[in-house]
Amino acid sequence: MKSLRxxxxxxxxxxxxxxxxxxxxxxxxxxxxxxxxxxxxxxxxTQLASQATMTPLAxxxxxxxxxxxxxxxxxxxxxxxxxxxSVVLGCFHGNRQGIFIxxxxxPELDGVQQVTAAHEMLHQAYQRLSxxxxxxxxxxxxxxxxxxxxxxxxxxxxxxxxxSEPNDVVDEMHSVFxxxxxxxxxxxxxxxxxxxxxxxxxxxxxxxxxxxxxxRNQQIMDYDSQLVxxxxxxxxLQALAMSQLQALNAQKSQMDAQKAGGDIHGYNVLxxxxxxxxxxxxxxxDTLRQEIDGYNKLVAARNAIAVQEQQLQQDLSSQSxxxxxxx
Numbered sequence: 171m172k173s174l175r176x177x178x179x180x181x182x183x184x185x186x187x188x189x190x191x192x193x194x195x196x197x198x199x200x201x202x203x204x205x206x207x208x209x210x211x212x213x214x215x216t217q218l219a220s221q222a223t224m225t226p227l228a229x230x231x232x233x234x235x236x237x238x239x240x241x242x243x244x245x246x247x248x249x250x251x252x253x254x255x256s257v258v259l260g261c262f263h264g265n266r267q268g269i270f271i272x273x274x275x276x277p278e279l280d281g282v283q284q285v286t287a288a289h290e291m292l293h294q295a296y297q298r299l300s301x302x303x304x305x306x307x308x309x310x311x312x313x314x315x316x317x318x319x320x321x322x323x324x325x326x327x328x329x330x331x332x333x334s335e336p337n338d339v340v341d342e343m344h345s346v347f348x349x350x351x352x353x354x355x356x357x358x359x360x361x362x363x364x365x366x367x368x369x370x371x372x373x374x375x376x377x378x379x380x381x382x383x384x385x386r387n388q389q390i391m392d393y394d395s396q397l398v399x400x401x402x403x404x405x406x407l408q409a410l411a412m413s414q415l416q417a418l419n420a421q422k423s424q425m426d427a428q429k430a431g432g433d434i435h436g437y438n439v440l441x442x443x444x445x446x447x448x449x450x451x452x453x454x455x456d457t458l459r460q461e462i463d464g465y466n467k468l469v470a471a472r473n474a475i476a477v478q479e480q481q482l483q484q485d486l487s488s489q490s491x492x493x494x495x496x497x
Contacts, residue, residue, distance in 0.1 A: 231298065236269075295364070314351075425441070
């Protein structure tokens with residue numbers, strides 16, 4: 171009987187803990203039912219859920235937040251976290267408190283809304299994990315971040331979150347890795363099958379709209395490399411032309427002095443070489459002008475791509491962006 175009395179308090183604590191956990195689950199279920207009872211998601215919302223290959227569970231987490239796809243002013247009124255907006259154009263207000271998605275309509279940025287919808291849904295999913303599940307998922311996410319993540323863009327995103335939201339970094343990993351990392355460890359891939367019937371579709375959307383930027387960045391880098399090489403060539407031609415000009419001026423001074431001093435023979439001896447130097451100098455100037463013209467055309471082409479990239483950035487941002495610097 172003594173041993174039973176000693177065990178009884180621990181059994182009571184266990185029962186209370188399990189019961190408390192059950193109450194939380196039941197409360198969420200009842201609250202979700204109340205939210206969804208008279209709710210019919212709009213067609214554009216169901217379309218996003220379908221395009222992102224959300225499972226029934228994921229759709230439930232998505233719809234329970236009554237997602238809204240908003241224009242710039244309405245979106246900015248709801249979403250004030252600029253770091254979140256720089257990564258995906260959406261925000262999650264908390265358990266059943268709402269998901270807002272920026273209405274990006276630029277054709278080259280197709281896929282942004284689908285990735286954003288999936289990203290915000292995963293925030294709700296993360297909140298619904300039990301303590302033991304969260305501990306396991308956190309371990310998988312942080313392990314991948316430390317040893318498996320190679321994508322520099324995603325690393326930069328996480329660095330931004332580490333500065334702005336140090337207490338929510340793993341929550342952000344949960345959303346970012348699930349929607350942007352094309353290849354994950356097997357255990358994480360299996361975990362995300364709770365929420366996506368085909369996660370590669372979501373990461374494909376991400377890759378698709380990122381390509382609009384990466385291709386232009388590559389073009390700009392290629393132009394910049396050409397400009398560096400051409401600038402070096404122009405500098406070399408200018409140095410040669412300047413050296414020739416100095417030689418011409420020196421010979422011209424000598425010839426003028428000979429002519430003024432009556433040394434006509436000495437003057438005439440230098441005329442042919444002087445004229446040959448003039449021809450070479452003028453030819454080099456023509457080459458230099460052509461090189462400068464080609465350089466300026468490259469600059470114009472480079473800056474045209476930069477302007478395109480800037481416009482895409484503006485289309486992808488609910489905030490105004492700084493101008494791109496020209497060369």
